[in-house]
Amino acid sequence: MCTIANILSQTGKTFVSTSALRVMLDNWKPGDPPILVSAQTNHAIDQLLSLIEPFEANFLRLGGRCSEDNEVVQVRTLYAIRTQAPPGASGGDSSRRIARDCLEKLADEIIGDIQDMNYQGPEEASHFRDLQLITQEQFDSLNDSSWVDLNTPILGLQAWLRGQQSPARCCPLNNNGFGEEEEDLEYEILNETEMEARKAKDEDEDMEALKGTYFPYRRSFIGKANRRCSELRVKQLLETTPNLWEIDEDKRGAVYQYLKNEASKEHLAAFRERMAEYVRGVNNIKIARWKADATLIRTTGVKLIGCTTTGLSKYRGLLACLKPRTLLIEEAAETLEGTILAAMFESLEQLILVGDHLQLQAHCNLSQLEKAPFNLSVSLFERLINNGIEFTMLNTQRRMITELRSLLSPLYPGLQDHVSVLDRRNRPPVPGMGGRDSFFFHHTWSESIDDAQSRYNSDEANLIASFFNYLVLNGVDASKMTILTFYHGQRKLLLRLLKRIPNLSMRGPFNVFTVDSYQGEENDIIMLSLVRSNEEGAIGFVENRNRAVVALSRARCGMYIFGNCVNLLRSNAESHDLWYGVYKKMQSQGRCGIDSGLPVVCSAHSSETVIWRAEDLEALSGGCMVKCYGALPCGHQCPFTCHP
Numbered sequence: 001m002c003t004i005a006n007i008l009s010q011t012g013k014t015f016v017s018t019s020a021l022r023v024m025l026d027n028w029k030p031g032d033p034p035i036l037v038s039a040q041t042n043h044a045i046d047q048l049l050s051l052i053e054p055f056e057a058n059f060l061r062l063g064g065r066c067s068e069d070n071e072v073v074q075v076r077t078l079y080a081i082r083t084q085a086p087p088g089a090s091g092g093d094s095s096r097r098i099a100r101d102c103l104e105k106l107a108d109e110i111i112g113d114i115q116d117m118n119y120q121g122p123e124e125a126s127h128f129r130d131l132q133l134i135t136q137e138q139f140d141s142l143n144d145s146s147w148v149d150l151n152t153p154i155l156g157l158q159a160w161l162r163g164q165q166s167p168a169r170c171c172p173l174n175n176n177g178f179g180e181e182e183e184d185l186e187y188e189i190l191n192e193t194e195m196e197a198r199k200a201k202d203e204d205e206d207m208e209a210l211k212g213t214y215f216p217y218r219r220s221f222i223g224k225a226n227r228r229c230s231e232l233r234v235k236q237l238l239e240t241t242p243n244l245w246e247i248d249e250d251k252r253g254a255v256y257q258y259l260k261n262e263a264s265k266e267h268l269a270a271f272r273e274r275m276a277e278y279v280r281g282v283n284n285i286k287i288a289r290w291k292a293d294a295t296l297i298r299t300t301g302v303k304l305i306g307c308t309t310t311g312l313s314k315y316r317g318l319l320a321c322l323k324p325r326t327l328l329i330e331e332a333a334e335t336l337e338g339t340i341l342a343a344m345f346e347s348l349e350q351l352i353l354v355g356d357h358l359q360l361q362a363h364c365n366l367s368q369l370e371k372a373p374f375n376l377s378v379s380l381f382e383r384l385i386n387n388g389i390e391f392t393m394l395n396t397q398r399r400m401i402t403e404l405r406s407l408l409s410p411l412y413p414g415l416q417d418h419v420s421v422l423d424r425r426n427r428p429p430v431p432g433m434g435g436r437d438s439f440f441f442h443h444t445w446s447e448s449i450d451d452a453q454s455r456y457n458s459d460e461a462n463l464i465a466s467f468f469n470y471l472v473l474n475g476v477d478a479s480k481m482t483i484l485t486f487y488h489g490q491r492k493l494l495l496r497l498l499k500r501i502p503n504l505s506m507r508g509p510f511n512v513f514t515v516d517s518y519q520g521e522e523n524d525i526i527m528l529s530l531v532r533s534n535e536e537g538a539i540g541f542v543e544n545r546n547r548a549v550v551a552l553s554r555a556r557c558g559m560y561i562f563g564n565c566v567n568l569l570r571s572n573a574e575s576h577d578l579w580y581g582v583y584k585k586m587q588s589q590g591r592c593g594i595d596s597g598l599p600v601v602c603s604a605h606s607s608e609t610v611i612w613r614a615e616d617l618e619a620l621s622g623g624c625m626v627k628c629y630g631a632l633p634c635g636h637q638c639p640f641t642c643h644p
Helices: 013-026 042-052 078-084 093-118 124-130 136-141 156-161 204-208 231-240 249-300 309-314 316-321 337-341 380-386 402-408 458-473 488-500 545-552 565-570 576-588 614-620
Strands: 002-006 035-039 059-061 165-167 221-223 304-308 326-329 350-355 438-442 481-485 511-514 523-529 555-563 598-601 608-611
Touching: 013 035, 013 042, 013 326, 013 350, 035 042, 035 309, 042 059, 042 304, 059 078, 078 249, 093 249, 124 136, 124 156, 124 249, 156 249, 165 249, 221 249, 231 249, 249 316, 304 309, 309 316, 309 337, 337 380, 350 380, 402 438, 402 545, 402 555, 402 576, 438 565, 438 576, 438 598, 458 481, 458 488, 458 523, 458 555, 458 598, 458 614, 481 488, 488 511, 523 545, 545 576, 555 565, 565 576, 608 614
Parallel strands: 002 350, 035 304, 035 326, 059 304, 326 350, 438 555, 481 511, 481 523, 523 555
Antiparallel strands: 165 221, 598 608
């Protein structure tokens, strides 16, 4: 059975998932297999497990990338459970030890083979003889002193070559004549690693990085080429010349290179056989470990297992051994179909997909695969909905004020506000804005490109940083505000600017993220930086409809958009209708400054000031230009540095 829950991000899909899991865990009986829970990122799965822990602490977190500052999850990793278990609880120690010893012995033999392959010393001719590339008679002839100059005491292969060698060179890699694609020049790391964005890494694949000692396979020198001495001619010479000294000196380099190449073929064939044996040894260790871990999981009565969607493939053998019957996947619309199919165990009876297909789609490392005819960005979740499968959708949102929810109403017909968001005690007005809890600030400042080919807009970034500081001076906690942008270059610039403001220097870290790394998150106030402003009318990543939906649905109390509105609306992008609808809605309510700046209102004097540039906000120092000597008519002191 496949259950599709098309739950809008602002309606509480994580809450629904947690509630559903609580019901399933209440019906869990001893001996039942554990329930599987998965999400696209480590941050998301750790967050979900933290919500489950209060009513079910006996869960397991698979994977080595769980957040280090999440103690709830850290104590439930497989390593932690192993260390806490009594000796012998898992069994299988002897089988793992035997498999490991065999593997270490084989590794030593492989290393020896590599060293033999690299050998180019005085005894190299013996390798050619042992591989039957030269005869014993030919080998003996190399040590015939009658052919060697008495003034040169060197015998053997080195004397025979007589300088018919040249240093080996490494050819630099190139693009094989293919030009760089335009998309590559504007490549963005949109899905940032959570080590940088959230102090926690986001990719399980990093665990697969190669480790251990590096043993190069290289040649220090090669035989000099001779165009007149083909490979066929070399074979004839070796077949008809018992005494290698009778081969002309100018042909010896070609003969030597032929022998080296043939020896490499023999070595590599043997090496491949060894490596196949090594892979079998690694798999034997993995199977032994999985058997022990499966026994430990059953013994300790683990009721629920959480891992990333990558982990579903990485730990497939272990998970299949446990014979799970239920799998729940969060943010399923952002999950590649292949990763879900990898988790289709024979024992599985129920697949629960939770997400919103109007938000971020699945991401491929090779962007060409996301387009026709491959369309890998269309997840299993989205494809099932497009094909008309029955699904359940929540229609009551509990995140944003009505003013913000109305911007998304065309996309989500029937979406209603919960009573909690109508209470201004739960969603207070943004201080210093005079009741304008949303606004679209229009400008014509040009964008730029940094060294990493990422876009940024200096003037826009300066205004946003100053506006951020203005709200802080008006009493807004810096942690309650998030700045979103579609470009990593703009994100880096914003972080630098915020850290330079004296009033903010001790208030970090600041919430500045790319849109793609903020799906599933929310904050009281969102500032959206569009960046793009150019004569061509190009808007790049901003044109993606799914990203636009994410960007417009993160705020709870206030949202402020900064960008070139004309540039945005004249583009023929897939998100044009959405952005045009946002513009018309905000314009009709006086919340779009095409011909006017950004109006701010002093909390102390209720005087309005129109802002055009960052310098205007800096001059206000959080207040206004009204003459003030500190005392207000009410008798209180003015909290701002208003100008006297």
